[in-house]
Amino acid sequence: MPEGHTIHRAARDQRPMLVGRTIAVASPQGRFAAGAASLDGRVCTAIEAYGKHLLYDFEGEGSLHVHLGLFGSFRSTAQPAPAPRGAVRARLTSSTHVVDIVGPNRCEVLDPAGKAALLARIGPDVLRPDADRTRAMDRIRASRTAVGLLLMDQSVIAGIGNIYRTELLWRAGIHPSSPGTRLSPAQVEHLWSDACDLLARGVELGAIVTIDDATPGEGRYRERVNIFDQPACPRCTRRIRMLVIGGRKAYACETCQKRPRRVTRTA
DNA sequence: GCCGAATGCCCAA
DNA sequence: TGGGCCTTCGGCG
Structure with missing residues (x-):
């Protein structure tokens, strides 16, 4: 898919x-x-x-x-x-x-x-070399909307879907309900560049692979993820929590991704 | 064989 | 915020 x-x-x-x-x-x-x-x-x-x-x-x-x-x-x-x-x-x-x-x-x-x-109406695409990354990063940092929603908003940043969103935020240690305004410039820059890396790898392998030590299976690559629809966090072994953000299932390790103090709109 | 869910998005209210 | 649309596949009986 x-x-x-x-x-x-x-x-x-x-x-x-x-x-x-x-x-x-x-x-x-x-x-x-x-x-x-x-x-x-x-x-x-x-x-x-x-x-x-x-x-x-x-x-x-x-x-x-x-x-x-x-x-x-x-x-x-x-x-x-x-x-x-x-x-x-x-x-x-x-x-x-x-x-x-x-x-x-x-x-x-x-x-x-x-x-x-x-x-x-399509925002900067992380897989296009001509993408205006500054525009995407500025829009994320200017918005009080949950970053888990912003990453799925194709007019803000294009190409990311539900699995990449979940995995990017886990890799960055950011909780999906953190408002964009709460993120540092370095965090947003990291999200952009990690998205570029992961999706480019997805193009090469023909599969979503977000773990670091990916090795090919027999012939074709299989999807390999850290926490999406997984029982436990590979980093701290605690249970992965399932959340619903924007009507879609999302996942987070609430030990490695600290929930923001003030509650954000995630609906 | 049927039912539900799925990596998306649009529209009406 | 909820329903609709598109199709396939796995789990359950």
Whole structure:
């Protein structure tokens, strides 16, 4: 399931399969029929990830915008491709490869204005080298909202999801309900740079790995985390507490991550 | 075989 | 703040 690293990995994997080629676009499931027809037979000119959004540009006007949501996924294979399995919203076919977009939350064609509007509401992306880190850090430090909420707010900082949020705060020794205003410049800078490191590693490994001594399993990496949905803190061995922040499950070690004295809004 | 949960986000009230 | 949407998978019977 996708956080920002999944989308950037998909962009990297799919570029050599699709960019610079004529793409047949179809909607096996049928729910993207009109959009598919408008893109079918055109040349894909670029694939770019912004936070959790993936944008495919096509010659002429129009971009394909995909957001996977909670359960969506990409399946890419070399030709010859198998018949679509399950609910394939869109299938992109080049002379050599096939990319299926399965169960996305969003799959739509945007005109240039729509694309600009989308990009305008996505905050600095920790996986993009051109990201304005100062803007993200300033917004966090200026807000009295719980940092556990701010890290999930894609207009503040883009790419982080529920697992990375939990793990970043544990690694930094910061309680999720600490207000942004309570954090030091050094703490916020550390959160940004650790996010960059962890998500970049996630792109490389194709999995969320937030423990330090990660070793590959057989072939593919498996997800490896410290406290997300874990019983005990690997640092102090105490029980991990489950919290609900913004309607989502979050986790914290309340020994290693001191709860702020004044209670913060976490709803 | 059914039910619930899941790494996301939008909208209405 | 709660419900809706998208799909798959594991646990339970």
